[in-house]
Structures are given as structure tokens and as C-alpha cells.
Amino acid sequence: MTYFTYILLNNVVPLTIMIAIGVILYRAFKLDIRTLSKLNFYLFSPALVFKMLYESSLSLAVLGQTLLFFVLFFAAMFLLMEVVIRLRGYKGGMIPAMRNSVIFYNSANYAIPLNQLVFVGDAFTLSIQIIIMMMQSLLPNTYGIYAVNASKRNDMKQTLRTILTLPVIYIIPIAFLMKGLDIPIPGPVYAPINYVSDAFIATALLTLGVQLGSMKWTFNLTDVMLSNVLRLCVGPAVGFLIVMLMGIEGLMAQALVLSCAVPTSLSSVLIAVEYDNEPEFSSQAVFSSTIFSIFTVTLVIYLIKFIG
Template sequence: MNYFSYILLNNVIPLTIMIALGATLYRAFKLDIKTLSKLNFYLFSPAIVFKMLYESSISLAILLQTLLFFFIYFAAMYLLVEIVVRVRGYRGGMVTAMRNSVIFYNSANYAIPLNQLVFVGDAFTLSIQIIIMMMQSLLPNTYGIYSVNASKKAELKTMLKTILTLPVIYIIPIAFLMRGLHIPVPGPVYAPINYVSNAFIATALITLGVQLGSMKWRLNLSDVMLSNVLRLLIGPAVGFGIVLLMGIHGIMAQALVLSCSVPTSLSSVLIAVEYDNEPEFSSQVVFSSTIFSIFTVTLVIYLMKFIT
């Protein structure tokens, strides 16, 4: 019950309030969703990725093992979604939207505080979650954008140009290089980075709220719930199977399984809005999966005690 109450009070309710504020602001002022989306892609997201990677302490062994887990997990979930997409007979942008809603999950502003709650501020488990966050920041900005543009039959040259303009793909190696070489960031530069990264969560959630407030709610319940089941129930079950397959035990196994249990990422909404690819479906999935996660994440936390 303590986990349930904490997740409700410190994750779901604050997220819901911020989303509601975005919806209210749209109703009052008709905010421009495209401008908000570009702010997230080109300013807020790169800032928080740099800050978290630059300030982290990650060993090479943990980095490689976590990356191996992530790639196996990503491939397994991708294959699972492809089977579902073919069975359901999705076409066009819906294929990409469903896929993104499952393989991109909220590894930053939801998973990091959750990790630190469950493992009581443990630096080791935090480093694992930061690696997952790094990959979940990189993939939407590369593969995610490629897949959306490919579904719209965009030229390869145009897709590559779009991807190469995104700051986050340069920020990740720069952050690792500066941390590895112990290169200090000048105070006048680091202060704005802190300001911008601190605004990431609020801006991303308000963007989601603006999208929810601007759309006509024609809820496709079966598709939204299918995505929720794949992300919130099948996702952690697949993660558990992979840690068993890899022979990972103890607190690392628990941290990896927990990282798979979080709701759909805001990145899926930002991509959908930026490239006009099923934004209503994507917004509804993020909102509903965040609400339902209070129950599913609590269940995963309970079951984690059986992972030794």
C-alpha cells in the first residue's frame, strides 16, 4: 500500500495536474503545439540528457551488460509488436504509432524517480536506469523519426537530414567524452543547462496536455488498450524472461525489470505531433498508460521480491 500511495501522490497525480494545465491553457489561449514540440526536441530534451549523463557515474562493465539487455529487450518487443500489427491489419501511420507506443517508454521523468524510490537512492541502480534513459533518448530521435517519415514515403536524403539536425544525437557522445576526460563545464554555461533541463518535464507534460486539449476524442478503445497491455503487462514480463536468459540476478535484475514496467514515453507523442502521425492515438496511449501504470507498476514492484 505504501508503494501504491507513493506512486499515486508523487507520479500519477503530479503528471495529471501538469497535463490538465496544458489542456486548460490550450482551451484559453490556443497554444501552438508545433512550437512546443520543437522546444522539446531542440532545447529541453538535449539539455536534460546532457546533464544526467555528464553527472552520472557508470562503469564500463555495467554499461555493456545493460546495453546488451536493452538491445535484446528492444528486439523482442519490436518483434512482438510486428506480430500484433500484422494480425490486426494496421496500415500507414498507425503501424508506426502502435510500434512507437510500445517500444518507447518513459525512462526519464517517471522511471528515474521510481527507481530511486524502490531502491532507496541506490547509485548502482540509478546508473543502470540512466543507461536505459540514454538509449530511450537516442532511439526516438533516430529510428523513431526515420520510421515515421518512412511510413509517409519520405526520401532517404530528407529523413537523414531531419535526423542529423537533432541535437540529442550529438549531445550523448559529447557528455560521455567530457565526463570521461573530466572536462569541466564553465559555470555561466552550466547554469542555463540546469535551468533548461529542470523545465523539461513541465514542458513535455504541458505539450501532451495541449495535444489532448486540442483533439477531438474519438477514442479507439481496442487499439489504445492493446498498446497499454503490451507496454505495461507484456513489457515487464519480457524483461523478466530476458534477465533469466542472461543469468542476471539480484538488484541488477530487479532494476532492469523495473525499467521495463513504465508507461509509454512522451517522445511518442512529440514525434506524432511533429510529423502528424496519429497524434490523437499517441496522446491517448500516453495518458491512459500513465494512469494504468499505478496499478501495473505496483504489481511489478511486489513481484520483484521473488527475483534473487
């Protein structure tokens, strides 16, 4: 009950309030969602990724094992989604939209505070989650955008040019390089980075609210619920199997399984809005998975206690 209450009060309720504010602002002022989307892609998200990587403490051993787990998990979920997509007969933009709603998950503003609650501020488990967050920041800005453009048969050179304009693919190596070489950042420069990174969560949630406020609420219940089940139930089950196969135990195993259990990432909505690819489905998948995660994440937290 403690975990349930914490997740409800500290994750779902604040997220829902911010989303509701976005809905209200759209209804009142008809905010331009594409401007909000570009702010997220080109300013707020890169600043958050840089700050978290620059300030983190990552060992090479933990980095290598976590990256191997992530690659195996991503490959397994990708193959599973290919089977689901073929069985459901999805066409066009719905293919990457459904895939993105399952393989991209909220590894930053949901998973990091959750990790620190469950493991009581443990620096080791936090470093694992930060590595997952790094990969979940990189993939939507590369593969996610590629898949959406490919589904629309857009010119691949133009698609690659679009990907190469995204700051986050440069921010990650720069952050690691500066951290590895112990390059200090002057206070007058670091202060704006802090301001901008702190604004990411609010802006991303407002963007989701604006999208929800502007769309027609015609729920495709079957597809949204299928996405939720695959993300919230199948995801952590696959993570558990991979941990078992890799022979990982203890806190690391628990942290990795928990990292797979969080709801759909806001990045799937930002991609959908930016490239006009099933934004209604993507918004509904994010919103509903966040609500249902109250129950599913609580169950996962209970079950990982039995991982040796």
C-alpha cells in the first residue's frame, strides 16, 4: 500500500495535474503544439540528458553489463512487436506508432525517482537507471525518427539530415568526454543548463496536455490497451527472463527489471506530434499507461523482492 500511495501521489497525480494544465491552456489560447515539440527536441531534452550524464557516477563494469542487458531487451521487444504488428495487420504510420509506444519508455522523470524510492537512494541502482535513460534518450532521436519517416516513404537523405540536426546525439558523447577528462563547467554556463533541464518535465507534460486537448477523443480502445499490456506487463516479464539468462542477481537484477516496468515515454508523443504520425493514439497510450502503471509497477516492485 505504501508503494501504491507513493506512486499515485508522487508520480501519477503530479503528471495528471500538469497534463490537465496543458489541456486547459490549449482550450483557452490554442497553443502551437509544434513550437512546444521543437522546444522539447532541441532544448529541454538535450539539457536534461547532458546534466544527468555529467553529474552521474558510472563504472565501466556496470556500464558494460547494463548496455548488454539493454541491447538484449530492446531486441527481444522489437521482435515481439514485429510479431504483434503482423498479427494485427497494422499499416502505414500505425506501425511505428505502436512499436514506439512499447519500446520507448519513461526512463527519466518517472523511472529515476521510482528507482530512488524503491532502493532508498542507492547510488549503484541510480547509475544503472541513468545508463538506461541515456539509451532511451538516444534511440527515439535516431531509430524512432527514422522509422516514422520510413513509414511515410520520405527521402532517406532528408531523414538522415533531420536526425543529424538533433542535439541529443552529440550531447551524450560530449557529456561523457567532459566527465572523463574532468572538464569543469563555469558557473555562468552551468546555471542556464540547470534552468533548462529543470524545465523539461513541465514542458513535455504540457505538450502532452496540449495534444490531448486538441485531439478528437475517439479512443481506439483495442490498440491502446494492447500497447499498455505489452509495455506494462510483458515488458518487465521479458526483462526478468533476460536477467535470468544473463545470470544477474541481487540489486542489479532488481534495478534492471524495475527499469522495464515504467509507462510509455513522452518521446513517443513528441515524435508523433513533430512528424504528424498517429498523435492521437500516441497521446492516449502515454496517458493511459501512466494511469495503469499505478497497479502494474506496484506489483513489479513486490515481485522483484524475490529476485536473489
